[in-house]
Amino acid sequence: MGRFAHFADCHLGAWRDPKLKELNLCSFIKALDGCVSEKVDFIIISGDLFDTTLPDLAIVQRAVEKIREVKDKGIPIYLTYGSHDFAPNSISMIDILNSTGLFKKVVEAEVTDEKIQLRFVTDSRTGAKITGLSGRRLGLEKKYFEMLDSENLESEAGFKIFVFHNAIIELRTPTASYSEGVPISSFPKGFDYYAGGHVHENLKHEVKDYGLVAFPGCLFGATFTDLELTAKGEKRGFFVVDFEDKIENVRFVEVKVSDIFFEEVNANKKTAKQIAETLSKIAAEADVKGKIALLKVDGELLSGKPSDINFTEIRQTLYDREAIVASINHYNLSTEEKMNPGQVSGKSRQEIEAKVFSDMLNSFKIDPTLKGTLKAKLEKVLTSNAGIEFANNLLNSLKLEKQEGETKRDFEERVLKNTLHLLDLEVKP
């Protein structure tokens, strides 16, 4: 009998806050330790091991040490790119580490006549056959699925695993915040296990004519929305799958690195003063010691402005009471008093940014004198939802911070390369 672990969306290097960055890494280390304890034969990581193409090198170093330790114990790791750590020019950290043999990227293919013919990677110990497709930004993986030659994949005998990094349209939950995804009909049929990533929730479904489709969700999370979901009961961890010719058993192994305190306050029909008192009371009384403390306040204030509430002071109270991290989400807090016409509200920073981009894109017009490929390219990336996603990704790419020891030139080059890859451009040598 064979056994493998499946996890995804580690997003190593995410978070500006050093404590959250550290917790995120801890979850990865804990997951790998869990895989060793579970005595798995191999590990599958379905994309987004790193949060960016070229992440914080200090984080990379510690992740690599752990991966090496697991590999030395005879447990190979198979993975794909995710939408965050993908690089069209093969300059991502995944490619660098893949070239050292630290893990194996399973997307091996021949591209002929607009068809993608994937090859299987066979795990030498168990004989499991693994293949898959990388995640891409702007939903470009959808095009790859359309080009996929499924016939040879479906006719292959043996225990087969398909690794991917995108949502599946028919499996999305009503509250899903991730972008559209790919329909199940685009996938090759008859695999025993479809190892999914990109979806930050833990889902597992048997799909007729296909097989078991599993999304383990993120290991820790890369946004406060992920942490909120965890606080509301979403389990974080990975799947352990036992198999012979077919799947025998699938278990979810929880990975918990910190408790989270979360409380939501509705500000409708309350004054700014009342909300300030409520939040201060929560901060002063809640048990947040050694926990991540998240407060969320939304709704429409009866009077006063959000800026009348001293969030810094409330956050400080939480820190004084020994919270590991304190965060107050008030992005969706507004007031009945006349708002600044340019003011936009949303549930999170990301949503507000998306709304602003959406407004800007509505008034954006492509230069009518432009023609041909450039015009088509601009239309493709700068209009509708693709435009919003592109702008968000570009913003994230430009948010990168200079690493300790990194020269200014190297940092600029890193930012430039990350940005260019979003534009699908290359620097001419």
Add this chain to the structure above:
Amino acid sequence: MQIAGSIVYGKHGSIMIRQKMETEIELGDLLVVDQAGGNYSILQVYDLQYGSQIPDKNLEMISGMKLEGFRADMDFMEPSLRNYVLAMVKSVASIKVENGNEKKVHIPKTLPQFMSNARLVQKSDLDFIETPKNPVFLGYVRSGSKVFDVEVNLNGVDVFTHHLLIPATTGRGKSNLIKVMLWSIIGKDYCGILVLDPHDEYFGRHSKGLKDHSCAQDNLVYYSPKPVAGSISLVFDFKSVKPWHFQGIVEFTQAQHEAMTVAYHTYKNDWLCAIVQGQDLPNVDPKTVAVLQRKIDTVLGLYLDDQGKIQCRTNVFSDTLGSRTVKDILEALESGKKVIVDTSRFTDEIELLIGSMILHEVFNNYKRYKLEGTLDQKPVISIIVEEAPRVLSQDVLKSAGGNIFSTIAREGRKFKVGLTAITQLTSIIPKTVLANMNTKIILGNELSSERSAIIDSASQDLSTDDQNIASLDKGEAIISSNFTKFAIPIQVPLFEDYIQKNPTGTKPKEQTRVVL
């Protein structure tokens, strides 16, 4: 200019024209009578008959003599003068040149000059037909069986908001018309169209279809229980189904309706599962629950398997899949996309239930947008429903007291939600509903009672067009609309010819740079 005939007598709405020898006037032909100042009237032929200067008895005698061999070589003297064809025409439009060269169409209120000549219409006579804002293409102008290269487009926002009726018998080109219309508006975001496709014929699974449009990738969404690669499985979460979706769609007794409502109040979104699982419903007779279970099994194909798990025979309802299907369809429609739902494998009841589930949400959303004052920013949404009497007939509306389709037929236009109803049996749709269908694209119909119902509810006076409608060949149609000054005869092109003639709409081959 070729003279076709001359006005001899008649009255407004019924003018008699003597046909010129060697000219052939057809039923439905458009004729032009020129007037001073570049103005002209357009007349349409609605009937044809023989005329002769020789009394009937004499004609009968002459005919008999020739037939019986008394004087086989006998002929009329100057036959072109003595025997002729009389065309009955009506004046349909009066074109006046105003402000220099601008042609304006008016409803005719005067008679063309007595004894004036009429000629066959030419392309240049039709240049007053302009392409409106937000066009939907319907066909080319037709005069009898002659087709002119003049496109007929109507304003899609008006047409879809104020409902569209397509009456015709089988084989007259209804599906072809819908395909042509949809092809012309894929990529136009002023309207979202939901197509319930009971024959799976619009997408083009095995032949040319809407999938071949260059904008299909981004603007056409196809749901099917047997999806082709890249299309979406048609599956709805049990929780998407609500008791009110069945109203006027599936026949339940009063007691059963009440039991469903109790189940919904007790188990909320899990009400359907609760009934299938036979869970207790407060104050409901267990026998009613048992009957309801059987009915849900018969209608939706939901049953409990040996492990106590709910299964669906048609796989269209699921406990794990499709929880976003209704929301996704709504989002697609609200962004002006065209959504085709392949219902070819389902019963009528399931097809209409799916339509009802989506339409309830569409209608509620659009009512909310109106309340919020944002309706103007939204595209018009229309649902194309075949065999419309299934939801709009007098019997259905009387017994079930209405459904979401009839509600939209009555109130939808206030909220930019419209119906595109296709039917063979116009006569069983109530007049009140027909009166709300402000555009009708009338295809051929050999049933007199159906033609009467169509004529009675048309936007223009078609009382003399009974023969015209009866003689419409495949693809020939008459547009009667509140948004046209007169009933326009058209020829709907064959879909395959239309997309060939319209290569800009054909999908170009894209080069993809593959980086894995």
